[in-house]
Amino acid sequence: MNSSMREFRQGLLDVLPILVAATPIGLLWGTLAAGKGLVAFEVWLMSATVFAGAAQFVAIEVWRDPVPWVLLTVTALIVNIRHVLMGASLSRHLGGIDRRWHPLMMFLMADENWAFSERRALKTPLTLGYYFGLALPMWITWTTSSIVGAIVGRSFGDPAAYGFDFAFSAMFICILAGFWKGPRTGAVLGSSAIAAALAKLYVLGAWYIVIGGIVGMIVAALLYKDGEAA
Amino acid sequence: MSATILAIIGMALATYATRASGLYLMRGVTVTGRLKAALDALPPAILMAVIAPTILTTGIAETIAAALTAVAAFMRLPLVVTILIGVVSVVLLRLVLS
Numbered sequence: 001m002n003s004s005m006r007e008f009r010q011g012l013l014d015v016l017p018i019l020v021a022a023t024p025i026g027l028l029w030g031t032l033a034a035g036k037g038l039v040a041f042e043v044w045l046m047s048a049t050v051f052a053g054a055a056q057f058v059a060i061e062v063w064r065d066p067v068p069w070v071l072l073t074v075t076a077l078i079v080n081i082r083h084v085l086m087g088a089s090l091s092r093h094l095g096g097i098d099r100r101w102h103p104l105m106m107f108l109m110a111d112e113n114w115a116f117s118e119r120r121a122l123k124t125p126l127t128l129g130y131y132f133g134l135a136l137p138m139w140i141t142w143t144t145s146s147i148v149g150a151i152v153g154r155s156f157g158d159p160a161a162y163g164f165d166f167a168f169s170a171m172f173i174c175i176l177a178g179f180w181k182g183p184r185t186g187a188v189l190g191s192s193a194i195a196a197a198l199a200k201l202y203v204l205g206a207w208y209i210v211i212g213g214i215v216g217m218i219v220a221a222l223l224y225k226d227g228e229a230a
Numbered sequence: 231m232s233a234t235i236l237a238i239i240g241m242a243l244a245t246y247a248t249r250a251s252g253l254y255l256m257r258g259v260t261v262t263g264r265l266k267a268a269l270d271a272l273p274p275a276i277l278m279a280v281i282a283p284t285i286l287t288t289g290i291a292e293t294i295a296a297a298l299t300a301v302a303a304f305m306r307l308p309l310v311v312t313i314l315i316g317v318v319s320v321v322l323l324r325l326v327l328s
Contacts, residue, residue: 017309042234049242054280059241067233073240080248082276085269087252094253106249111277163321166292169281170299170316177303179274188271189278196279197286212279213272220271224264 004129011116011133018112019141021171022053026142028164029056030149036063043150047143051110055079057168058206075206082213086114093121097128108135115175184223192216291323 026047033043033056050056055076062068062075087106094102105128113134117126179185196212203211285296299316307315 020310021313038234042238045235046238046241049238050245052245055241055245058280059237067237069233069237069240072237073244076241077244077248079280080245082273083245083248084252084255085272087249088255088269089252089273091253102253103250106253107246109249163317163324166284166295166320167313167317169284169292169296170313171309172277172281173296173299173316174303174309174312176274176277177300179277180304185271185274188275192275192278193282193286196282200283201287208283209276209279212282213276216275216278217268217272220275221264221268224267226263 004127007127007129008133011130011135012137014116014120015113015134015137018171019137021167022112022138022141023145024164025053025168025171026145027149027153028167029053029060030146030151031153032057032060033063033146034150034154036060037065038150040147040150044143044147047146048139050076051108051139051142052076052080052083053110053142053168054172054209058209062206078206078210081210083109086111090114090117093117093126096125097131101128105131105135108132108139110135110138111172111175113138115178119178184220187223188216188220191219289324289327291320291327294323295320 029047030043033046034040038046046056046059050059058075058079059072062072086109090109094105097105108131113131116134117131120126120130176189192212192215195215196208199208199211281296285292295316298319299312302312302315
C-alpha cells in the first residue's frame with residue numbers, strides 16, 4: 001500500500017464514527033426537506049452542492065412557498081460565514097499540497113473534517129490523501145442519506161418521536177467539547193449561547209448565529225490578557 | 231428556472247464563497263494577541279450559536295438532554311455513544327415531562 005492510500009485509510013478510520021452519526025441526521029434532513037415540498041433530486045442537489053448541515057437545517061426552517069430564494073441565499077451566507085475563519089486557519093496547513101487541489105478541498109470543508117484536519121496538523125503535515133479520506137466519505141454519506149430520507153423518511157413518521165431531531169445538537173456538543181481550553185471557553189460559549197437564544201426570540205431571520213458568534217468573539221477579546229500565549 | 235433551483239444555486243454559491251474566501255483572503259496574514267484570541271473563539275462561538283435556540287428555548291427536556299450530552303462529551307466517551315446518550319435521553323425526557 002503506498003503512502004497516499006495509507007493516509008486515505010487513516011482519514012476514513014478517523015471519520016467513521018462521524019459517518020455513523022451523520023447518517024440519521026442526513027435522513028432527518030431529507031425527510032424535513034421533502035416535507036417542505038422539495039423533490040428527491042432537489043434534496044440531493046442541495047446536499048451535494050451546499051454540503052453544510054447547519055445551513056441546510058436553517059434553510060428548511062426558513063423555507064416556505066413562494067420560495068424566498070434571496071433570503072435563503074443571504075441566510076446561507078450568514079450561517080456559513082464561520083467558514084471564512086475555518087478556511088483561513090486551515091490554509092496554514094496546505095503548504096505541502098498542490099494548489100490545484102485547494103479549490104476542491106475548500107468545497108468539501110465541513111465542520112467535522114475541518115476539525116479532524118486541524119487536529120491532525122498538530123502532529124503531522126496534512127496530506128491530500130488524509131483530507132480526502134475524511135471528506136469524500138462525508139460527502140457520499142451526506143448526499144446518500146439525504147436522498148434516502150427524502151424518499152423513504154416519511155414512512156417512519158415523525159422523526160422527533162425517535163429523538164433524531166436532537167442528533168444534530170448532540171453532534172455539535174461533541175465537537176464543542178473538543179474546543180474546550182478552560183473556564184474562558186465556558187465564558188465564550190455561555191455568552192454566545194445566551195446572545196443567540198435571545199436573538200432567535202427577538203430578531204427575525206437567521207441573524208442569531210452571527211450575533212452569537214460576534215458576542216463570543218467580543219467576550220474572548222475582553223478576557224484576553226496582554227503578553228499571554230494565545 | 232424554478233425558485234427552488236434558484237435558491238439551491240444561490241445557497242451553493244454563497245456557501246462556496248465563504249469556504250474559498252478564507253483560503254485566499256487570509257493567505258499569508260498572521261494574526262496575534264487580542265485579535266487572535268477573538269478569532270480563535272469564533273468557531274466554537276458560532277457552533278454554540280447554531281444549537282443554542284434548540285437547547286435553551288425549545289423546552290426543559292432539550293435543555294436537560296443537552297446537559298447530559300455535554301457531560302458525556304467531557305468524559306471523552308466515543309462520539310457515537312455520546313450522541314446516543316443525547317438522543318435516548320431527549321426521547322425519555324420528552325415522555326416523562328410532557
